[in-house]
Amino acid sequence: MSLLQPTTESGRAALDRIRAEPDRAVLAFDFDGTLAPIVPDPRDSRAHPGAVAALRALAERVRAVAVITGRPAAVAVEYGGLDTVPGITVLGHYGRERWEDGRLAVPDPPPGVSTVRAALPGVLKRVGAPDGTWIEDKDHALAVHTRRTADPDAALELLRAPLADLAERSGLAVEPGRMVIELRPPGMDKGAALTDLAAATGAGAVLYAGDDLGDLAAYDAVERLRDRGVAGFRLCSGSTEVTELAKRADLVVAGPSGVVEFLEELVADLGG
Structure with a gap:
């Protein structure tokens, strides 16, 4: 059974837009719980097998691929092996840090x-x-x-x-x-980071995937982007620990393994 079946009309419209105009699509992901399974010690976190390969394939087909995480950007790059994904942007500390093409921009902490x-x-x-x-x-x-x-x-x-x-x-x-x-530090969240990324890339469609409470701000941003004519898709990496995102998602999948399966199907759908 295909995973590319959103349960909402707006989700279906966004997925159609991504298929029709992949060169204007921006795909952004949380790291822990979305691309990587939750583990007892966060220092042991690593990307789910298949995640990086799927991101690499998508990066060749869409406008931009990004990871927006509460972790330091460099840590997410290391733990995820994200430096092997061409052109990926990693926004750490909810968007305060930026890693791109091997360069890291880090402001002073308050x-x-x-x-x-x-x-x-x-x-x-x-x-x-x-x-x-x-x-x-x-x-x-x-x-x-x-x-x-x-x-x-x-x-x-x-x-x-x-x-x-x-x-x-x-x-x-x-x-x-x-x-x-x-x-x-206050003043930045995943919603602001996603909004800035969409504006900088001229996105016509945005997909955001998350699993935790910190991702709700990104879901809010997707709704605001829809009001501006940007098609938005909210993917939830489902769990029994946090259910708030599932209630607002256009599609819920079974944790990071479900996210990877979804991305692999999307790659094939885009001509993988």
């Missing part, structure tokens, strides 16, 4: 990041964060993971208010996700 870095261990100790809670330092952001704890959801709930308070005092934004709360 002072609040170092404030949070120093304060976070004490906050976790004070509130009694359970064993298995750990801090991921992303240089320009700090993420607190609960996936390794005995009750990840309860640990996340315990930490939500104290981390929000720390972020507010430090001038940072809170980004919730799958068993993680990230404290990061």
Whole structure:
């Protein structure tokens, strides 16, 4: 059974536009949970087998292929093997960083990041964060993971208010996700990054694929682009952990393996 069967009229229109005008199509993807399976330790994350080959094939057929991730751009490139995809743009830290053609543009982090870095261990100790809670330092952001704890959801709930308070005092934004709360610089999100990319490339159609709460901003951007005449397709890498995207998607597939199958079918449909 073909995966190229959107469940919404707008999704079908967008897929038709991508087929008809691939040279004006921009395809953008989240990394973790979309192109790469979720793993207990984010440092072990790698692209799903077949993902890079599919992206390479698509890059030869469409206007632009991009990855928009909360990770540092260089880390996503390394973990995904994305430097083998011709012309790909990797926007890290929700669009604050840009990797393209081997060149990396990274702004200075705001002072609040170092404030949070120093304060976070004490906050976790004070509130009694359970064993298995750990801090991921992303240089320009700090993420607190609960996936390794005995009750990840309860640990996340315990930490939500104290981390929000720390972020507010430090001038940072809170980004919730799958068993993680990230404290990061404000002023940029995946929606803004996708909108800028669509404008810079003159996109006539945009596809965005994601799996987590941070991808909702990109879904919002797809809706706004539709209002401007840009056909938009929202692909969800489905999971039982986060269901908010599935409710708004034009098509839901079974995790990163489903995303890869979808892309392989799209490549064939575009003359692969």
